[in-house]
Amino acid sequence: MALGGGPFLSQNKILPGTYQNFISAARAFVNLSDRGYAALPIALDWGQDDGVLTVNLEDLQKDSLKLFGYDYTHSKLKGIRDIFKNAITVFFAKLNLGGSIAENIYAKAKYKGIRGNDIKIVIQANVDEPTKFDVKTYLEASVVDEQTVTTAAELLANDFVSFKSDATLAVTAGTPLSGGSNGATVLTAGTPHQLALDDLEAYGFNTLGCLSNEQTIKDLYVEYTKRIRDQVGGKFQLIGHKLGAKDHEGIIDTQNDAIGEGEELFGTVYWLTGAQAGVAVNKSNTNKKYDGEHTLDMSETKTQSQLTNLLKGGKLAFHRVDDETRILEDVNTFTLFTVDKNEDFSMNQVIRVLDQIAIDTAQLFNTRYLGQVPNDQDGRISLWNDIGRHRMEMQRIRALQNYNKDELTVAQGNSKKSVVVNEVVIPTVAMSQLYITTTVA
Structure with a gap:
């Protein structure tokens, strides 16, 4: 005879049997979100035309x-x-707006851009089966794809071209693709940048790079950053x-030009965008050695007075320390320091700590509480414990110091569904100045 069983919410069952709930023991939230994520609208000769391309170092190398x-x-x-x-x-986010795809009578490039013009299709009779053709896709002098087919309809698209199924195959030493272009003048036209920023708004990242010398474009990025940080919460x-002169803790302004033939003046932005994204929450980039490939101009960072003014x-600023370049x-x-926001907010290490707190607390609440x-006393005590445990973990890794969990309060807000949290945090920053008084007896 069947008996009752399964989980229960209240003790209201009718049938005899065993009713058992399996639940996890309460575990406080201590996860710290990863850093190292950067966003970069960029002009490209090749690559994904729409949306955002996510790449890690292994992807790049392979x-x-x-x-x-x-x-x-x-x-x-x-x-x-x-x-x-x-x-x-x-x-x-690829900046190219408009532009065109290179093609010939046999194939069409996968993406827009001038790099498509470096592709050619070579067709040879197959040695073993003369009725078939060896169709090779070249990028400059390198074969990137090879297929043996009887007709064009049998050709499969590869990483560089799609083939025209109605083409008539014929032996050719090389038929280049042509007509590929990058499109708008992306360093001065605002629309490509705005579209790229719109695409990136759905992503979470630690830094955003602005690759432009044009002031209107730079102002666009500044206002975007202020809006997302101050109004949206990113x-x-x-x-x-x-x-x-931008006066905002979310904006980092590097001064050194990149110099040399073919260099982009804003070349330092590439390396610095990665360096600020990748630095740990409990570290500083002060005195970090520059190991990028761009050559930096030091004419504006040579003297103490120049460095002080900057x-x-x-x-x-990047400056010379012996034979090395360092931040x-x-x-x-x-x-423009105030009582509410003092000089601590000018230090990027402090901002990283505060941003980490904001990101992790939002993730905690949105995934485990929302x-x-x-919203009763037990629920708020649970949230109090989770927030406190997270802050103690940040203190353990020396991102915070002297955190007093007793000063953390979690209370009901003005409505039944709102919760109000108050706390005091003291971010830890790296040493950068040493004052010594030596008494000689």
């Missing part, structure tokens, strides 16, 4: 040819290699080159 159209060591990828000196994952910092202006001080553009836990 698949740079199909992702960006160039070998990993190619000079065209210098900036991308620089950002991956420190970043773990980069979200690339926590990232913008990295730009000679942005001007720091007072909220500028992040002078890990600062942002916030300079719509799931009752």
